[in-house]
Amino acid sequence: MNIVERFGGxxxxxxxxxxxxxxxxxxxxxxxxxxxxxLAMGMMLFLMASGLSLVxxxxxxxxxxxxAFVSFGAFVAASVLAYFGGWLGSESIFLNxxxxxxxxxxxxxxxxxxxxFFERVIVKPVYSDHLRQILITMGALIVAEQLILATWGGxxxxxxxPNFLEGTIIVGGSSLEIFRLFAFIVGAVVYAGLYLLLNRxxxxxxxxxxxxxxxxxxxxxxxxDRLFIGVFMLGSALAAMGGAMWAGYETLITPALGAxxxxxxxxxxIIGGLGSIxxxxxxxxxxxxxxxxxxxxAPKLALASNMLLMMAILLWRPYGLAPAVK
Amino acid sequence: MSLLSIRNMDVSIGQYSxxxxxxxxxxxxxxxxxxxxxxxxxxxxxxxxxxxxxxxxGSVTFRGEDISSLHTSDIARKGIAFVPENMGIFGGLTVAxxxxxxxxxxxxxQTRLARVYELFPALEQFWDxxxxxxxxxxxxxxxxxxxxxxxxxxxxxxxxxKGLAPSIISAMGEAFREISETTTILLVExxxxxxxxxxxxxxxxxDGRVVHTGTMADFAAxxxxxDRLLSLSMEAS
Numbered sequence: 001m002n003i004v005e006r007f008g009g010x011x012x013x014x015x016x017x018x019x020x021x022x023x024x025x026x027x028x029x030x031x032x033x034x035x036x037x038x039l040a041m042g043m044m045l046f047l048m049a050s051g052l053s054l055v056x057x058x059x060x061x062x063x064x065x066x067x068a069f070v071s072f073g074a075f076v077a078a079s080v081l082a083y084f085g086g087w088l089g090s091e092s093i094f095l096n097x098x099x100x101x102x103x104x105x106x107x108x109x110x111x112x113x114x115x116x117f118f119e120r121v122i123v124k125p126v127y128s129d130h131l132r133q134i135l136i137t138m139g140a141l142i143v144a145e146q147l148i149l150a151t152w153g154g155x156x157x158x159x160x161x162p163n164f165l166e167g168t169i170i171v172g173g174s175s176l177e178i179f180r181l182f183a184f185i186v187g188a189v190v191y192a193g194l195y196l197l198l199n200r201x202x203x204x205x206x207x208x209x210x211x212x213x214x215x216x217x218x219x220x221x222x223x224x225d226r227l228f229i230g231v232f233m234l235g236s237a238l239a240a241m242g243g244a245m246w247a248g249y250e251t252l253i254t255p256a257l258g259a260x261x262x263x264x265x266x267x268x269x270i271i272g273g274l275g276s277i278x279x280x281x282x283x284x285x286x287x288x289x290x291x292x293x294x295x296x297x298a299p300k301l302a303l304a305s306n307m308l309l310m311m312a313i314l315l316w317r318p319y320g321l322a323p324a325v326k
Numbered sequence: 327m328s329l330l331s332i333r334n335m336d337v338s339i340g341q342y343s344x345x346x347x348x349x350x351x352x353x354x355x356x357x358x359x360x361x362x363x364x365x366x367x368x369x370x371x372x373x374x375x376x377x378x379x380x381x382x383x384g385s386v387t388f389r390g391e392d393i394s395s396l397h398t399s400d401i402a403r404k405g406i407a408f409v410p411e412n413m414g415i416f417g418g419l420t421v422a423x424x425x426x427x428x429x430x431x432x433x434x435x436q437t438r439l440a441r442v443y444e445l446f447p448a449l450e451q452f453w454d455x456x457x458x459x460x461x462x463x464x465x466x467x468x469x470x471x472x473x474x475x476x477x478x479x480x481x482x483x484x485x486x487x488k489g490l491a492p493s494i495i496s497a498m499g500e501a502f503r504e505i506s507e508t509t510t511i512l513l514v515e516x517x518x519x520x521x522x523x524x525x526x527x528x529x530x531x532x533d534g535r536v537v538h539t540g541t542m543a544d545f546a547a548x549x550x551x552x553d554r555l556l557s558l559s560m561e562a563s
Contacts, residue, residue: 202432209416209427215378216414220428220472221402324418 010321011278014285021293032174034292040180042281042288043187044249047242048261049268050194050280051235057211057275057324059228061123062130065137066239067265068144071258072114073107073240074247075152078159080106081248088162096162104244111240112233119232141258148255156254159247183245190238194277207231211275211324267310273320282321327390329354329480329510330375335384337367337374337534344370345382345534352480352527357502357511359525359542361518361556367534368514369411372482375512376408377401388480403430407473411484411514415465417458421449424457428472435476442471445501463494470501480510487517499523518556522546530555 018035025031052066081088084099122140126132165182168175198204206227210217214224246261247253264287272283287306295302313321328351337345345367352358362368374382377398386394393401402408407428416424425442426432443450446467452460457468466486473481483502487495495517502511502524515521521528525542538545538555545551 205419205423205427209419209423212416212418213414215398216410216416217427218398219376219378219402219408219410219414221399221430223397223399 010317011282013321014282014289017286017289017293021289021297024297025293029172029174030296032172033176034296035289036174036176036180036184038289038292039285040177040183040187040249040288041292042285043184043191044242044245045264045268045284045288046187046281047190047245048239049242049265049272049284050277051231051238052265053269053272053275053277053280054207054211054231055235056269058207058214058231059123059127060214061127062133063118063123063137064134064262065118065122065140065144066235067258067262068118068141069111069114069236069239070243070246070261070265071144071148071255073111073243074159074253074257075148075157075243075255076110076240077103077107077244078157078247078253079152081160085160088160090163093164096164100162100165104241107240107244108237111243112237114240115233115236116229118236119229123232141262145255145258148258152255154255156252159251159253161248161251165248179248183249186245190241191277191281198277203227203230208275208324264306267306269320271310271313271320273317273323275324276320276322279320279322279324328352329389330512331385331387332371332375333385333387335371335374335382335386337370337379337382339370339379343534345374347384348531348534348536350529350536350539352510352512354479354510355506356526357506357513357524359521359528360512360514360531361516361521361528362531363556364516366531368531369484370534371531372408372410372484372512372514375401375482376406405477405479407476407478407481409469409473409481409483409486411488413465413469415457415460415468418456420454420456421460421468422453424468424472425449425475428475430476438475438477442475445474445504446471463490463498466490466494466498467501470498470505474505474509478509480512481505482512482514484514485516486513487515487520495520518552 021034022028022031025034048067048070052063055061055063080103081099084102087095087099090096118140122136123133126136161179165179168177198208206217206222210224210227217224243257268280268283268287271286272279272281286309290305290309291302294305330352332348332350335345335348336343348367348371360368360371370379373379375386377393377396382394384394385392388404388406393404416427419427426434448464449467449471452464457465460468470483470486486498490498499520502513505511506524513521513524522542528540528542528545529536530538532555538551
């Protein structure tokens with residue numbers, strides 16, 4: 001094991017990106033603001049992409065409709081937040097938190113239920129047929145977008161934020177948005193929970209084994225179908241949660257949100273490697289940091305930067321940076 | 327009564343018909359060897375028994391119970407273990423995690439674990455290592471160890487000596503001999519000298535049909551029959 005591997009290997013890449021950006025940006029306060037924004041965005045992308053990575057890895061399902069869960073999560077959360085608008089504007093932090101908890105919980109429950117429906121009705125009939133999976137899940141994404149359009153209308157929806165998450169704090173001369181710090185903490189907590197689920201429980205062990213070899217898990221006496229639906233619901237719930245957080249981050253959302261996020265979520269999963277939570281986190285952080293730094297240094301290249309990053313990584317590691325199956 | 331009986335099993339994979347009316351009886355105890363040339367249908371037979379191929383025609387009965395329509399996981403829970411040709415090791419999991427997945431309760435029977443360590447000492451040494459870092463022989467040991475960590479009545483093993491060094495093959499043979507004292511093994515093998523040293527009963531499958539069944543002792547003594555049925559791909563005995 002060489003020295004780079006010993007100190008984290010590919011997981012040092014975000015650090016390398018941050019160091020290079022620090023040199024290019026020059027101003028430490030701007031760099032810190034961009035880094036915090038990138039980390040917060042990365043955590044939200046991680047929430048959206050982690051389920052897709054697991055579903056892709058475990059079930060070999062190309063779900064192009066995954067970002068529909070992101071959209072629904074965002075709009076359901078926005079509606080719940082609007083319903084509790086009085087609590088959000090209150091000086092009581094307790095009421096602020098309760099409104100936020102209800103909004104995120106509603107998004108999660110709706111996402112899980114939609115995931116169950118999606119898996120049973122749309123995905124199950126096309127298992128092991130990638131072409132039909134792509135067609136039917138893309139179709140489902142379009143239907144989802146139209147449903148959102150019919151329910152919430154075409155004009156951008158304003159998302160209310162709780163009072164306690166408004167504003168900024170000043171750290172070392174940098175202005176840091178409180179919501180971004182909150183998003184980072186929520187993402188980190190979810191990552192820790194997923195890590196413990198996958199590495200400290202029997203269900204997690206089965207998921208990790210299933211990602212590698214589904215047939216063998218069945219030959220050892222486990223029904224993988226039940227695991228499939230559980231993972232699909234977990235993935236869709238996480239995506240909806242990511243959508244809810246994204247709604248609070250953007251504060252203005254449109255029905256096209258899902259389609260807009262789809263490309264970036266797939267880039268994250270491809271960069272990170274299929275079926276790996278660590279890989280997805282790594283991919284999400286790298287993509288988000290790149291987008292923020294390049295957006296500051298060369299705004300016209302911001303969108304292209306992630307495509308270039310993905311191309312470079314796939315040329316170096318065709319299976320992504322940290323795939324579950326080695 | 328046979329432990330496992332296959333009657334008139336037809337299997338198609340995609341548009342190709344692979345097995346044509348395979349009929350086979352595997353008696354309880356010892357090692358039953360299934361021989362045949364490449365592509366004859368040996369692996370397909372094992373995968374059909376464990377339910378990994380879609381509903382084959384014909385019947386498969388295990389201890390008198392028809393298992394041909396059961397899900398793979400239910401067949402496994404009847405007491406049948408499967409060691410595939412590619413070993414089916416979960417490379418991203420540790421040796422310990424691979425082993426614990428093969429237990430029904432998630433806990434080891436210490437007596438059986440001690441037996442595994444006795445048969446395959448390398449596994450104890452690499453217990454906490456990720457399985458992808460093991461050598462080919464150690465991976466095969468892990469695959470077989472997973473099959474015996476719980477009480478089983480039948481173990482289906484597909485070409486366990488493929489690509490292994492002679493010293494590892496010899497150790498594997500010793501392990502199989504010991505395992506077969508308590509558990510029936512249905513072994514698919516192309517290494518005839520290895521198969522001959524272990525098998526009590528045998529069958530030859532060719533072009534998706536069983537073309538010979540009998541005892542290994544009789545087959546080993548009949549070089550003309552060996553030449554006729556296996557000469558294209560089997561190594562010299």
